[in-house]
Amino acid sequence: xxxxxxxxxxxxxxxxxxxxxxxxxxxxxxSVVSLFGMFALIMQIVKGQxxxxxxxxxxxxxxxxxxxxxxxxxYAGALISCTFQLLRIKWAKAVLRIAELIxxxxxxxxxxxxxFCLGRLDRIHYLFAFGRIQSPITWDxxxxxxxxxxxxxxLYFTHIRDFAKLRDVTDFNVAPWRKRMYKFxxxxxxxxxxxxxxxxxxxxxxxxxxxxxxxIAYSLLSLLFSMSLxxxxxxxxxxxYFVVTAGYSGVALLLVIMWIYRRNKLMEKYITNQHFNYFxxxxxxxxxxxxxxxxxxxxxxxxxxxxAYEKLMHDLVDFSHFGWLSLFHIVFAFIVPVIVLGFPWLxxxxxxxxxxxxxxxxxxxKRYLIVVPPLENPFIPIQDTRTxxxxxxxxxxxxxxxxxxxxxxxxxxxxxxxxxPIIPVSEVADMENEEKPKLLFKTxx
Amino acid sequence: MKAKEEPGNNRRKFLRNTFALxxxxxxxxxGKVLAADDSDNKKTEKIKVLTTDGQVIEVDKPADNCKINPxxxxxxxxxxxxxxxxxxxxxxxxxxxxxxxKCIEGCQEGHNLKPDQEWLNVALMKDNPEAEPYWFPRQxxxxxxxxxxxxxxxxxTFKRQDNLVLIDNERCIGCKFCVVACPYSxxxxxxxxxxxxIVPESAYSPETSIPHQIGTVSKCDFCADRSREGKLPYCATxxxxxxxxxxxxxxxxxxxxxxxxxxxxxxxxxxxYRYLExxxxxxxxxxxxxxxxxxxxxxxLKDLPEEQQRVYDDLRDGNKSNK
Numbered sequence: 001x002x003x004x005x006x007x008x009x010x011x012x013x014x015x016x017x018x019x020x021x022x023x024x025x026x027x028x029x030x031s032v033v034s035l036f037g038m039f040a041l042i043m044q045i046v047k048g049q050x051x052x053x054x055x056x057x058x059x060x061x062x063x064x065x066x067x068x069x070x071x072x073x074x075y076a077g078a079l080i081s082c083t084f085q086l087l088r089i090k091w092a093k094a095v096l097r098i099a100e101l102i103x104x105x106x107x108x109x110x111x112x113x114x115x116f117c118l119g120r121l122d123r124i125h126y127l128f129a130f131g132r133i134q135s136p137i138t139w140d141x142x143x144x145x146x147x148x149x150x151x152x153x154x155l156y157f158t159h160i161r162d163f164a165k166l167r168d169v170t171d172f173n174v175a176p177w178r179k180r181m182y183k184f185x186x187x188x189x190x191x192x193x194x195x196x197x198x199x200x201x202x203x204x205x206x207x208x209x210x211x212x213x214x215x216i217a218y219s220l221l222s223l224l225f226s227m228s229l230x231x232x233x234x235x236x237x238x239x240x241y242f243v244v245t246a247g248y249s250g251v252a253l254l255l256v257i258m259w260i261y262r263r264n265k266l267m268e269k270y271i272t273n274q275h276f277n278y279f280x281x282x283x284x285x286x287x288x289x290x291x292x293x294x295x296x297x298x299x300x301x302x303x304x305x306x307x308a309y310e311k312l313m314h315d316l317v318d319f320s321h322f323g324w325l326s327l328f329h330i331v332f333a334f335i336v337p338v339i340v341l342g343f344p345w346l347x348x349x350x351x352x353x354x355x356x357x358x359x360x361x362x363x364x365x366k367r368y369l370i371v372v373p374p375l376e377n378p379f380i381p382i383q384d385t386r387t388x389x390x391x392x393x394x395x396x397x398x399x400x401x402x403x404x405x406x407x408x409x410x411x412x413x414x415x416x417x418x419x420x421p422i423i424p425v426s427e428v429a430d431m432e433n434e435e436k437p438k439l440l441f442k443t444x445x
Numbered sequence: 446m447k448a449k450e451e452p453g454n455n456r457r458k459f460l461r462n463t464f465a466l467x468x469x470x471x472x473x474x475x476g477k478v479l480a481a482d483d484s485d486n487k488k489t490e491k492i493k494v495l496t497t498d499g500q501v502i503e504v505d506k507p508a509d510n511c512k513i514n515p516x517x518x519x520x521x522x523x524x525x526x527x528x529x530x531x532x533x534x535x536x537x538x539x540x541x542x543x544x545x546x547k548c549i550e551g552c553q554e555g556h557n558l559k560p561d562q563e564w565l566n567v568a569l570m571k572d573n574p575e576a577e578p579y580w581f582p583r584q585x586x587x588x589x590x591x592x593x594x595x596x597x598x599x600x601x602t603f604k605r606q607d608n609l610v611l612i613d614n615e616r617c618i619g620c621k622f623c624v625v626a627c628p629y630s631x632x633x634x635x636x637x638x639x640x641x642x643i644v645p646e647s648a649y650s651p652e653t654s655i656p657h658q659i660g661t662v663s664k665c666d667f668c669a670d671r672s673r674e675g676k677l678p679y680c681a682t683x684x685x686x687x688x689x690x691x692x693x694x695x696x697x698x699x700x701x702x703x704x705x706x707x708x709x710x711x712x713x714x715x716x717x718y719r720y721l722e723x724x725x726x727x728x729x730x731x732x733x734x735x736x737x738x739x740x741x742x743x744x745x746l747k748d749l750p751e752e753q754q755r756v757y758d759d760l761r762d763g764n765k766s767n768k
Contacts, residue, residue, distance in 0.1 A: 048659045049619075050637035059621040059634055119619020119634065119660025123599075126618050130599040137598035137622055229592055229628045229724055378630045379721060380583060383568055385752045386561070 008429050009165045011266060012421035016166070017173050019418060030411040037404020040397040041116065049119055051397050057382055058375040058392035063116045065367040066402055069249070070110025070409075071144070071221055072242065072363075075214040076250015077103030078151055081158075082207035082214075090431050091278065094270040097424045098257050100155045102250065105412035107151060109405045111144050116401055136223045143217035150213055154206040156185075160199060161426035164189040218243050225370065231308035232301075232374030241293040245363060248286040248333075252359035255279055257413070259353030261422055270423045273349060280352040283359070284341040291334045294366075312377045321391075322373050325365050332362035518650035518670040524613070525651075527605030533667055534608070535584065535678075536690040536699050536711060539735035542567070542580040543686060544745025551683025555668070557640050557655055562633055564665040565680055569742070571760045578742050578760050579735035582688065584680065585610065585631040585665035586720070586728030593623035593632065602662070608694075608729045609667050611651040617661035624662055628724055632664040667691075677702055686739070 044051055054061045081099040084092045115121060131138045164186040166172065167179065189195055219239035226238035235241075255276065262271045301309045315321040340346045340355045372392050376382070384390050394402075416422075490506040518524070544567050552558070552565045570581040587610045594604050601616035602623055624632040639657035649656060652669035668678035676682075681689040682702050692699030692708060699708045711717065717731040746754050 048637045049634070055636065056624070056633045057630065059624045117620060119621070119662075120617065120658075123616075123618045126599040126601075126616065130601075130616065132598055132600050135596050135598040135622070137596070137620060141598070224622075227596065228626050229726075230625065375625065379628050380566075380568055380581075380630050381570075382630075383753075383756045385750075385756060 006165070006169065008425045009162070009169055009421065012423070012425065013169065013172050015264075015266070016418060016421065023414070023418070027411065027414060030407045030414065033407035034404045034411065037401045037407070040400035040404070044116070044397050045121060051395060053388065053393050053395040053398060055386075055389045055392070057378065057384075057389055058372055060117060060371055060375060061392050062368065062371075062394045062398050062402060063113050065364065065371045066405060067110055067113035067117075068221065068242075068367045068370070069364045070106040070113065070405065072218065072246035072367075073250050073253055074103050074107040074110055074151070075147075075218040075243070076246045076248075077101075077106070077254070078147070078154070078210050078214040079247060080250060080254065082154070082210045085203055085207040086211070091274060093427045093431055094272075094423050095254065095258055095275055095279075096427075097158060097422055098261070099250070099254055100151075100158055101413055101416055101422075102253055102257070103151045104155050105409045105416075107144075107148055108412070109408050111148070113401075113405065114140070136220065136227050139220045140217075140224065143213070143220045147210075147213050147217045150206060150210050154203075154210055157199065157202050157206060158424060158427070159185070159420055160187060160189050161191070162420050162424065164191065165426060166420065215243055218246050225374075230374045231306075231377065231379075232312045233370075235297060237293065237297050241297060244286070244289050244293050245366065248283070248290045249360055249363040251279060251283050251286060252356040252363070255283065255353055255356035256360060259349065259356075261417075262349070267423070270428065276349045276352050277347075280341050280347060283337065283352075283356065287334060287337045287341065287359075291338075294334075308379065312373055315373050315377060316369065322369060325369055329362050329365045329369060332358040333366060516670075516674045518652035518673065520648060520650050524611065525603050525605065527607035527609060528673060529606065530695060531607035531672070532694040533587070533672060533729065534692060534694045534699065534708060535587075535667070535681075535730045536692075536708065536717060536733065537582055537730065538688050538690070538701075538715075538733045539579050539581065540733060540738050541686040541688045541740075542582055542735075542745075543740035544569075544580040544742075544749075545685055546748075547683045547685055548582060548680035548689060551679040552665070555679035556653075556666075557643055557657070559640055562635075562639075562663075564631075564633065564663070566630075567745075569745075569757045569760055577735075577738075578757075579738065580742060580745050581732075582680070583629060583631065583720075584730060585667070586629055586726065586730045587667055589727035589729065590725060592626040592628065592726060596622045596626045598622065607672075609669055611666055611669060612654065612662055612664060613651045614654060614658045614661045614663065615649060617658075619660040619662065621662060628721060628726065629728075632662050634662055635659050 052061065052063075054063075077099045081096045081103065084096055084099075115124065118124065127138070127141055131141070133139075163182050167182040167186045172179075189199070219242065222238040222242035225233040226235050228234060258271050258275060258279075261267050298313075302313055305313075316326050317323050337355050337359055340351050376391060382390050491503040492506045493501055493503055495501055519526070546567060549563055549565050549567065553560065553562065556564065558564065565582060565584050568581045568583060569578050571578040587608050589604075589608070591602075591604055591610050594602050594610060597603075598620060599616055599618055601614075601618070602610060602612045604610050619634070621634055624634060635657055638659050642656040650670070652666065652673070654663050654666055657663060668676070671678060677691050677700060678689070681691045681700075684701070687701040687703050690699035690701045690706070690708075690711070692705075694708055697708050698705055699711065700706070711733070712731055715733040717733050719728045719731055746757065
């Protein structure tokens with residue numbers, strides 16, 4: 001059988017076969033970083049959170065910032081892949097698996113970060129045993145666990161056809177257990193028309209469910225902050241702002257990962273200039289939307305200079321406090337992206353990827369600026385001589401777990417792209433010989 | 446929850462019980478009781494008590510393992526109900542506070558807290574650039590619309606019918622959401638291993654918060670266990686200036702230990718207010734404005750370490766600086 005999909009998959013087979021020593025070393029390195037994070041977590045459990053940088057006043061720190069950051073990436077990945085699936089946008093198909101992998105990997109990494117904040121991990125089951133629906137944390141527990149199930153299901157659905165291909169393809173030199181694994185994972189998919197139709201419908205249904213789920217879940221997450229009376233958090237704009245920020249960071253990370261995969265010559269055929277062009281344009285629009293929301297958020301607080309906000313605003317621009325971080329955020333989340341993406345002569349695959357990397361970092365900084373400064377500016381002034389109670393600074397434990405989180409995401413990508421091609425081969429092959437895309441909504445006339 | 450009864454503990458409980466019956470034990474009898482700790486014939490032992498109508502009667506001495514103690518801190522569901530018919534309030538007279546910080550010491554000692562764990566704090570406040578700074582003791586406000594209780598995901602912190610907001614440290618998962626939700630910074634977290642309880646193996650009660658537990662949140666509990674006994678909180682009794690009044694709104698009486706006054710009248714006449722009323726949390730701690738102060742606020746700085754004094758520099762010098 002020489003269907004387009006079979007030809008395509010043959011190109012990817014060498015990459016899926018026996019991994020090189022370099023690959024093993026890379027996995028070992030990532031595992032070491034992850035294990036060190038595990039060690040830090042164990043230390044924290046044994047010694048208590050006194051070994052973190054958190055203290056009264058700033059009782060949340062980069063764990064919460066990471067939680068918001070990674071969950072944002074996750075929801076963005078889900079929104080991108082599901083929207084493109086539903087809208088039948090063909091050109092993006094080649095990179096949608098990356099978006100789906102971002103979704104699942106940052107979800108499994110992001111969700112635990114809120115648990116690292118817990119003082120009593122041994123009582124984690126109380127969340128279910130004594131759960132109170134009034135609490136935004138309970139909303140998050142429900143939303144995130146729902147989302148996790150949906151997103152893993154969606155990721156799996158998009159893999160089924162490729163698993164079937166990998167099961168059937170000849171001259172694929174892998175261990176028998178891998179063959180058995182593909183056979184199991186393919187769920188007996190033979191490419192029959194009714195199977196194809198069923199899978200396609202499953203795709204659409206999951207996509208249609210995930211889009212609202214992701215928006216709701218990330219809005220609920222923003223309520224962790226905006227439901228509090230704290231100046232800087234108590235804001236009605238937070239839910240849409242968070243969703244936009246998520247989308248912005250997600251597209252940026254997608255571009256970074258596209259660039260990384262594109263360094264492999266084979267991928268240049270699939271992850272093309274056009275992808276960077278289109279997604280770069282999307283990123284530019286998101287940069288403006290993001291700037292619009294950021295501006296709106298601060299403008300109302302700044303304009304009236306109420307006592308409660310005054311000190312917070314002062315801290316945010318004070319170079320001995322958060323001034324440098326604020327500046328970094330403004331420059332790399334807005335000014336630089338708009339300049340580089342806005343002017344054609346500055347736009348190249350490399351520059352778009354580099355700007356995207358800066359955006360991802362700047363949006364992490366933004367999450368830090370959302371979490372920490374309001375905690376350091378309560379209504380009753382902090383008049384403490386203990387510096388760690390006045391100003392938060394993360395300890396090695398928190399950085400170790402953050403590094404571990406990043407390492408686990410990279411690890412998931414590294415392993416996942418050994419299990420199946422990072423390009424959704426069957427989908428891309430369809431794209432070339434599909435007569436007419438079937439639209440979801442048909443209008444008569 | 447059963448606690449192992451210590452012999453010494455029992456004796457104290459027994460003494461309390463006799464009080465509880467509204468009786469006065471004769472000194473000799475009491476002495477005998479105390480002496481006869483392990484005697485076998487205690488079942489038949491009698492004690493003389495005075496009834497409410499003035500008669501001296503003899504009753505059986507309660508057995509040593511008698512567990513009825515009306516003043517014992519409530520446990521389990523009872524601790525979540527509160528004391529019926531009570532409505533505890535606190536009034537803080539800012540005109541009298543001179544930052545002696547005895548309330549903090551008394552609180553820490555009474556609640557077995559470490560020196561850096563402050564359930565109660567005294568801040569230096571300044572209402573406007575022209576105003577004179579004043580000392581502002583801040584307990585938990587035991588709000589009627591408590592933001593902390595709303596956000597707790599497991600119901601570890603709760604509002605009782607007697608106004609108290611308490612924490613069940615055996616339920617708390619340590620998410621600290623209540624800490625960030627409280628606009629008054631009243632809650633603290635047990636970052637490290639807390640002090641060992643002074644009375645070992647005492648049963649945990651949300652009314653005492655003892656033993657403290659690592660990784661959980663704690664805060665001022667209005668000394669719920671002492672309220673049960675009709676005693677004032679530690680902060681009120683240890684304040685040398687009588688700044689802190691504590692009492693029951695239903696009785697319309699608050700006391701600072703030396704004088705007992707009508708709560709409603711005090712608030713009316715002295716223009717009592719609640720801190721950040723506009724947040725709608727409906728606190729149960731009222732403040733009397735710092736007018737006609739008995740002390741210059743500077744006198745509260747004298748005994749502080751230099752480092753701590755520097756913290757207040759912004760408020761003290763340059764009356765116009767309002768950062």
